[in-house]
Amino acid sequence: MPEPAIRARGLSKKFGATDAVRDVDLEVEQGEIFGFLGPNGAGKTTTINMLCTLAEPTSGSATVAGNDVVTDPDRVRLAIGLVFQDSALDGYLSAARNLRLHAELYAVPRAQRAERIEAALRMAGLWERRRDIVGRFSGGMKRRLEVARALLHSPKVLFLDEPTAGLDPQSRAAVWEHVDRLRREQGVTVFLTTHYLEEAHICDRIAIIDHGEIVIVDTPDKLRASVAEDRMQITTDDDELARAQLRERFGIEAGMHDGALTFAVADGEQFVPRLFEGLGVGIHSVRVTRPTLDDVFLSYTGRTIRDADAPDARGAALRMMMGGPR
Numbered sequence: 383m384p385e386p387a388i389r390a391r392g393l394s395k396k397f398g399a400t401d402a403v404r405d406v407d408l409e410v411e412q413g414e415i416f417g418f419l420g421p422n423g424a425g426k427t428t429t430i431n432m433l434c435t436l437a438e439p440t441s442g443s444a445t446v447a448g449n450d451v452v453t454d455p456d457r458v459r460l461a462i463g464l465v466f467q468d469s470a471l472d473g474y475l476s477a478a479r480n481l482r483l484h485a486e487l488y489a490v491p492r493a494q495r496a497e498r499i500e501a502a503l504r505m506a507g508l509w510e511r512r513r514d515i516v517g518r519f520s521g522g523m524k525r526r527l528e529v530a531r532a533l534l535h536s537p538k539v540l541f542l543d544e545p546t547a548g549l550d551p552q553s554r555a556a557v558w559e560h561v562d563r564l565r566r567e568q569g570v571t572v573f574l575t576t577h578y579l580e581e582a583h584i585c586d587r588i589a590i591i592d593h594g595e596i597v598i599v600d601t602p603d604k605l606r607a608s609v610a611e612d613r614m615q616i617t618t619d620d621d622e623l624a625r626a627q628l629r630e631r632f633g634i635e636a637g638m639h640d641g642a643l644t645f646a647v648a649d650g651e652q653f654v655p656r657l658f659e660g661l662g663v664g665i666h667s668v669r670v671t672r673p674t675l676d677d678v679f680l681s682y683t684g685r686t687i688r689d690a691d692a693p694d695a696r697g698a699a700l701r702m703m704m705g706g707p708r
């Protein structure tokens with residue numbers, strides 16, 4: 383087995399009496415896209431900061447690309463790329479100049495700089511705009527440039543903290559496409575946090591963290607399957623007969639909703655061929671709806687991610703009702 387890209391054992395951080403991160407155990411494989419989900423104050427940034435050597439653990443240990451974050455922080459820093467919520471680009475400089483500065487800072491060998499910068503700009507779709515001042519870029523372009531910059535020194539692990547926060551849907555999609563390509567073409571391990579659950583599908587696995595503790599880790603599919611069954615809606619030649627057949631042949635109780643026979647099964651997609659084979663009634667249409675990651679988040683944390691994050695009074699009231707942090 384290759385060494386995991388990230389390994390944490392009992393990783394904990396206290397701020398005074400606050401347990402920001404409690405006893406986190408994690409293993410992220412090389413080349414994996416790993417998502418870290420949790421409401422505000424759950425401990426995501428503190429965990430990332432410890433893994434990136436920006437904060438020291440109170441107890442426990444972690445390695446990144448095989449290097450210990452406490453005893454070998456310099457090697458960890460060389461092995462990682464960082465993209466945080468706040469832009470660290472210089473808006474007065476051109477895209478290419480921003481990358482050149484970073485390459486110098488990370489001592490990318492002089493002979494390789496021009497080539498790497500060109501490759502990074504092309505990958506980010508910004509080669510044509512390389513001479514433009516970054517201050518004039520859209521939010522999405524800046525974020526793609528930041529990801530490109532974070533990869534210039536060929537890190538093994540890329541940390542992205544809310545890389546799509548505040549971007550419009552089109553720019554968000556472009557950032558994810560970029561991240562996905564990086565993984566496919568360069569095998570980079572990606573550790574990311576996001577508030578947009580619908581975007582967490584890009585992840586191979588997701589960890590849900592709440593009150594500083596990891597609640598569950600699994601693939602998006604398995605997480606969805608763990609909280610609810612798929613919902614199926616079918617229309618047929620004879621819905622009453624189909625309903626009786628579903629009960630008799632499959633042991634399923636179906637109801638009529640919105641003009642369709644509706645029922646729940648564990649794996650809708652696999653059930654479709656069985657349905658066609660065994661129902662014995664002509665089927666006109668089949669619709670399979672899977673539980674969403676919002677359902678998963680609600681089930682494991684007792685809150686929806688948006689309620690939990692809402693800065694308004696309604697969000698605060700909800701959190702109080704649910705016993706969460708205010």
Ligand SMILES: Nc1ncnc2c1ncn2[C@@H]1O[C@H](COP(=O)(O)OP(=O)(O)OP(=O)(O)O)[C@@H](O)[C@H]1O
Pocket residue numbers: 397400401402403420421422423424425426427428429
């Ligand atoms: N420097 C600090 N001093 C004191 N408490 C802190 C500090 N940093 C974080 N905390 C506390 O630790 C807990 C975890 O915070 P953290 O920023 O890691 O959460 P998060 O999940 O990243 O939230 P967000 O989505 O808002 O970034 C919170 O209760 C926060 O108030």
